[in-house]
Amino acid sequence: MKVYINGKFYEKNEAKISVFDHGLLYGDGVFEGIRAYGRLVFKLKEHVERLYESAHSIMLKIPMSKDEMAKAVVQTLKTNHLNDAYIRLVVTRGEGDLGLDPRKCIGHAAVIIITDRITLYPEKFYKQGLEIITVPTVRNLPEALNPQIKSLNYLNNILAKIEAVNSGYNEAIMLDSLGYVAECTGDNIFLVKRKHLYTPPQCMGSLRGITRDAVLEIARKSDVPVHEHVVTRHEVYISDECFLTGTAAEIIPVVKVDGRVIGEGRPGKITLALIKKFKELTKREGVRY
Ligand code: PXG
DSSP, X not given: OEEEETTEEEEGGGOOOOTTXXXXXXXXXXXXXXXXXXXXXXXXXXXXXXXXXXXXXXXOOOSSOHHHHHHHHHHHHHHXXXXXXXXXXXXXXXXOOSSSOGGGOOSOOOEEEEEEOOOSSOHHHHHHOEEEEEOSSOOOOTTTSOTTSOBSOOHHXXXXXXXXXXXXXXXXXXXXXXXXXXXXSSSEEEXXXXXXXXXXXXXXXXXXXXXXXXXXHHHHHTTOOEEEXXXXXXXXXXXXXXXEEETTTEEEEEEEETTEEOTTSSOOHHHHHHHHHHHHHHHHOSEEO
16 A cells, blocks of 8 residues: 655555654644545545635645645555545644644645545445434534534544444434534434435534535435425434435445434435435546546
8 A cells, every 4th residue: 555645655654754743743634535436536626625625724734736636636546556445635734843833833734645445334234224322422613623624633523433332333423512413423414304305504513524415416406305404303313214424434324313213214215215326426427547
């Protein structure tokens, strides 16, 4: 495996950055998770755009243009001869001293691209559906650390993941500070009720997922009415279908939430139809390499 760091490729064991990098010391940096299917990078432009938006928001200057970044992703995939891949794009604040002040990061931001394979949940759950729970850790407040910023500081999500795992579950619903459903630890959440599709609005404390947007577009084109609307736990419990979306997770059905069976307790019809259409989309759309 060859890892890209600032324009050069290194073997996995040799791919290293400084212990003084503020990405390591403070989680001061941004990242993206991207997928490639059959030598097509899915939604590359959207991921690069979101990376630069996250960086802009935290005043991190990425030392290359968006076009160069997209080219570097493609080049890394070519170098690694991968047909299908999960791509992790990381940009750190760079090397500084042991204080928080980002002005002390005098070197360049480190741009790292890693390509690998990933299966987020055991395969059987994609067929039979996941059981999830709501956890006590609420999603970061938008006015404190906006979940729209895909920063290297993912402790908020990791704490929720730990709570789920401690309780014997693979995934967790995180609420926002008002108690509405925000999202899961690394996925957006959708409900189906009376053939309508619902997902929390992106301004309420969840990430505007690129898979989420792709699913909304597929649904609109398939004449499924969509609503970006606040969602309560009660609405999740009484939904006909539930599923999660994310680049790593793709689309995974949910069949039980906090002990309540969702619909008939198996992946629903609309969920399965959306999964099929999403798979078709990933096979025909993307940047070829
Ligand atoms: N919400 C959050 C908090 C995320 O981190 C998504 C939603 C889905 O967004 P996209 O754009 O991918 O549809 C994400 C992204 C993991 C993991 O190991 C998950 C993400 C990123 C990194 C790791 O679960 N998901």
